[in-house]
Amino acid sequence: MAVTLALFFIGHSPHAWATVLSRGDLFFTGIMSDNPDQFSFAMTVDVDASTEVYFTDNGWFAGGGFRSSENTVRWNSDAPITAGTVVSIETGGGATTGSLTGNVPLLSSVGDQLIAYQSPNQGVDVNVVAALQNNGAWDENATSSNTSAQPFAGFFSLALTPERDNWQYQGPREFADIASLQAGLLDLSNWTGDNSRLVPDISKLTVPEPSSGLLLLVASLLWVVRIGTRCHAQG
Numbered sequence: 001m002a003v004t005l006a007l008f009f010i011g012h013s014p015h016a017w018a019t020v021l022s023r024g025d026l027f028f029t030g031i032m033s034d035n036p037d038q039f040s041f042a043m044t045v046d047v048d049a050s051t052e053v054y055f056t057d058n059g060w061f062a063g064g065g066f067r068s069s070e071n072t073v074r075w076n077s078d079a080p081i082t083a084g085t086v087v088s089i090e091t092g093g094g095a096t097t098g099s100l101t102g103n104v105p106l107l108s109s110v111g112d113q114l115i116a117y118q119s120p121n122q123g124v125d126v127n128v129v130a131a132l133q134n135n136g137a138w139d140e141n142a143t144s145s146n147t148s149a150q151p152f153a154g155f156f157s158l159a160l161t162p163e164r165d166n167w168q169y170q171g172p173r174e175f176a177d178i179a180s181l182q183a184g185l186l187d188l189s190n191w192t193g194d195n196s197r198l199v200p201d202i203s204k205l206t207v208p209e210p211s212s213g214l215l216l217l218v219a220s221l222l223w224v225v226r227i228g229t230r231c232h233a234q235g
């Protein structure tokens with residue numbers, strides 16, 4: 001019965017284990033608009049198998065929603081992936097980790113953007129998790145394939161300034177904590193921009209394990225409860 005039920009849920013919930021990402025869980029680490037077009041991203045959390053993220057080079061309208069003339073590809077993790085893994089997606093070359101469905105963005109050397117989002121209902125509802133623009137500051141609106149408004153205000157959307165064909169994160173790859181990892185990836189001084197194509201660096205970013213101090217505290221509390229129970233039984 002249990003096996004039958006498990007099979008039922010596997011058959012009817014293909015995304016039962018998919019990780020829901022928030023802003024701050026995914027960051028771009030490179031964008032190359034000189035052939036072959038390529039971009040890379042990393043996640044700061046472990047993700048489950050069947051985690052899906054859409055990537056598009058469509059711009060974002062000031063009033064919300066995407067322009068629609070460019071490409072969108074859906075990436076699937078296929079298997080669990082540990083935090084800090086860098087995934088590279090190349091036009092015609094596929095993904096270094098996971099698999100792709102749809103059309104990989106064709107990135108323009110006179111300005112483009114990449115927006116990452118999740119959509120449990122295949123594009124109807126859109127939860128933007130990260131955005132990158134290689135066209136200088138975010139534009140007031142998406143009025144061409146080269147322009148985009150900032151999809152959401154604040155920390156997790158990065159405008160690479162000035163406009164360059166290719167940009168890559170070249171800062172530290174080891175961090176003391178998640179906050180410094182996030183800050184490092186969004187610090188423009190850690191990025192290199194060039195109108196000649198750069199060699200992508202997709203080596204892993206080291207993200208700290210969950211606090212060992214917290215695990216120690218839980219273990220200590222369990223020990224205290226156990227001793228307390230024993231004393232009570234003996235008393």
Ligand SMILES: [Ca+2]
Nearest residue numbers: 033034037107
């Ligand atoms: Ca290109």
Ligand SMILES: [Ca+2]
Nearest residue numbers: 109110164165
């Ligand atoms: Ca250019």
Ligand SMILES: [Ca+2]
Nearest residue numbers: 057059113145
């Ligand atoms: Ca575009």
